[in-house]
C-alpha cells in the first residue's frame with residue numbers, strides 16, 4: 001500500500017523492488033525455455049552481488065512458470081545443504097515433497113517394505129514416502145535420487161502439469177569435495193541429465209554469482225551443453241530511470257531532472273544502489289520539501305557503511321593491500337590478472353610489494369570471501385559491483401583523517 005509518506009524503495013537482499021525495471025529479454029527467453037516439449041536446456045542466472053538475480057527469479061520467473069503450468073520447487077542453498085551428497089538429496093526431496101504431498105499413488109503395501117501384509121493401498125507422495133523409496137533403492141545417491149524423481153514424474157505427468165522446475169538460489173556454494181569423496185554437484189547434474197534424456201520434464205534453474213557456471217563445468221563437462229547462461233548486469237539509462245521514477249509517479253512532488261541524473265550516474269545501473277540511494281533521497285526530500293537537489297556525498301557515505309564496509313572489515317591487512325593494488329588498475333572494474341597486481345604493488349608507495357606466489361595464494365581466500373571470482377578467460381573480476389571505487393574512496397578518507405590528525409598534533 002503506497003501513500004504519500006511511505007518510502008517505496010527497497011534496498012536489501014531479495015527484497016522485491018517497487019518496480020522491477022528492465023530484464024525483458026531475459027524474461028522472454030526464459031518463457032521460451034518453459035515451452036520446451038522435451039527439456040534439453042536448463043537455465044543459469046548469474047551476475048554480481050545485488051544486481052537483481054533473486055528478485056528476477058522470484059518476482060518474474062516464478063509466476064511465469066506457474067502460469068505455464070510448471071510445478072515450482074526449491075529455495076536457496078545454504079552451505080550446509082551441500083556438504084554431502086546425502087544432504088543434497090534430502091534437501092531436494094524435502095523441497096519436492098511440498099509439491100508432491102498432494103499427489104498419491106496406489107502401491108502394494110509390501111513394496112518398499114512398508115507393511116507386513118501384501119495389499120494395495122493409496123499412498124500420498126509425502127516426504128516420508130519419498131525418503132523410503134530413496135532408502136530402498138540400491139546403488140549410489142544418484143541412483144536413489146533418480147528413482148524418487150522418476151516415480152514422482154510418472155505420477156505428476158498425468159496431473160496436467162507441464163513439468164517440474166527446481167529453482168535454487170545461491171547455487172554457487174555447491175562444490176564437489178574430492179578430499180571427502182563427496183560429489184553433490186555431480187549428483188545434481190547427473191540426475192537431471194539422465195531424467196531429461198528419458199523424457200521426464202524436470203528443469204533446473206540455478207542462480208548465483210558468476211563462479212557458478214565454471215564450477216558446474218568443472219564438475220561435469222557436459223554441463224556446458226545442459227545449461228543456458230543468462231548473465232544479468234547493470235540497467236541501462238532508460239531502465240535505471242524507470243526504476244527511480246515509477247515508484248514515485250503518484251507523489252505530489254517529483255525528483256528533479258538533475259537529481260535523477262545524479263542517482264543514475266552514482267548507481268551506475270546497479271539495482272541495489274538505485275534502491276539505496278532513492279530510499280535516502282526520498283526521505284531527504286520529504287523532510288526538506290523546499291530542496292531540489294539531493295546530498296549525494298553523505299548518501300554515498302551511508303552506502304559505503306551499509307553495503308561495502310562489512311565486506312571490507314572481514315579482510316586481513318594484507319588482503320586489503322592486495323585489493324588496494326587492484327583498485328589502482330585502470331581495468332579494475334573489468335578484469336585483472338595476477339601479474340598486473342604484482343606490477344601495481346611494486347609501484348605503490350606504502351605497500352610491501354607482492355610476489356606472484358603471494359598473490360596466487362591470497363586469491364582463493366578472496367574468492368571464498370565472495371569478493372572476487374575467476375572468469376572464463378582465467379582472469380579475475382570483483383564479484384561486488386563498484387568495489388574498486390569504494391576502495392579508493394576509503395583510502396582517500398583514511399588519508400584525509402591522517403592529515404587532520406597530524407595537523408592537530410602540530
Ligand SMILES: Nc1ncnc2c1ncn2[C@@H]1O[C@H](COP(=O)(O)OP(=O)(O)OP(=O)(O)O)[C@@H](O)[C@H]1O
Pocket residue numbers: 010011012013014015016017018019020021022023047048049050051052053054055056209243271272273274275
Ligand atoms: N530490475 C530491478 N529494478 C529495480 N530494482 C531492482 C531490480 N533488480 C533488483 N532490484 C533491487 O536490487 C536489490 C538487490 O536485488 P537482489 O537481492 O535480487 O540481487 P541479487 O543479485 O540476488 O544479489 P545477491 O548476489 O547479493 O544475492 C533489491 O533491493 C531489489 O529490490
Ligand SMILES: [Mg+2]
Pocket residue numbers: 013014053054055169
Ligand atoms: Mg540473491
